[in-house]
Amino acid sequence: MVMTPSSRRTTRRSPGNTNKHHFHLPAPMWWLIALLLLAALVTKLPFIEQDEAGQIKLAEWRILKLNKELDDLNSAEQYALLAKRTGYFPCFSCPDAERIRLQRGQVWKYGATTKGEWGRYSKTLQRKNLLYVIQFTGTLEQCLMEEKRKIYNYALLPENLQRPVPLMRPPGNKRDF
Numbered sequence: 001m002v003m004t005p006s007s008r009r010t011t012r013r014s015p016g017n018t019n020k021h022h023f024h025l026p027a028p029m030w031w032l033i034a035l036l037l038l039a040a041l042v043t044k045l046p047f048i049e050q051d052e053a054g055q056i057k058l059a060e061w062r063i064l065k066l067n068k069e070l071d072d073l074n075s076a077e078q079y080a081l082l083a084k085r086t087g088y089f090p091c092f093s094c095p096d097a098e099r100i101r102l103q104r105g106q107v108w109k110y111g112a113t114t115k116g117e118w119g120r121y122s123k124t125l126q127r128k129n130l131l132y133v134i135q136f137t138g139t140l141e142q143c144l145m146e147e148k149r150k151i152y153n154y155a156l157l158p159e160n161l162q163r164p165v166p167l168m169r170p171p172g173n174k175r176d177f
Contacts, residue, residue, distance in 0.1 A: 072114040076143040078136040081109040084129045091171040109172025110150040112143040
C-alpha cells in the first residue's frame with residue numbers, strides 16, 4: 001500500500017501526553033453504558049423488605065415499577081403508519097413482491113402501543129418516510145381490539161381495492177395481530 005500525504009493518519013498529542021491513540025465513544029454509546037450500569041444496579045437492589053412491623057413487603061422501587069406498568073396498560077394508543085411520500089415501501093403482505101408502491105397518505109401499517117411514537121419507534125420513522133398518526137386512545141385491550149379491526153377491514157379500504165390484486169392486510173403488518 002502506498003502512503004500519500006492525504007492517506008496518512010495523524011494524531012495530535014499534547015506535550016505531556018505520550019499516548020498515540022485515544023479511544024472516544026460516541027455520545028449515544030455513553031448513554032447506553034450508563035443505562036446498562038443502572039439496570040445492573042437496579043437488579044442488585046433488594047426486591048423485598050420489611051416494614052416497621054416486621055412484615056415482608058415489596059421494595060418501594062418494585063411497587064413504583066408495578067404501578068407504572070399498570071398505568072401504562074390504561075393509556076395506550078392505536079396508530080397508523082402512513083406513507084409521508086409517494087414511493088416504494090417494504091411489503092410483508094404482498095403475495096408476489098417484496099415492495100409496494102404507496103401514494104402519500106396511504107396506510108402502511110396499523111399498530112398499538114403503550115409507549116407512544118417515541119418509545120415505539122424512536123427516530124426510525126423519519127428515515128423510513130412514515131408518519132405516525134394516533135387513531136384511538138384507551139386501555140391496551142381496547143387499542144389491541146381497534147388495531148385488529150383496522151387490520152382486518154384494511155381489505156375493504158378504497159386504496160386497497162384499487163390495486164390489481166388487493167391485499168389481505170396492510171403492507172407493513174406481517175400478521176393479523
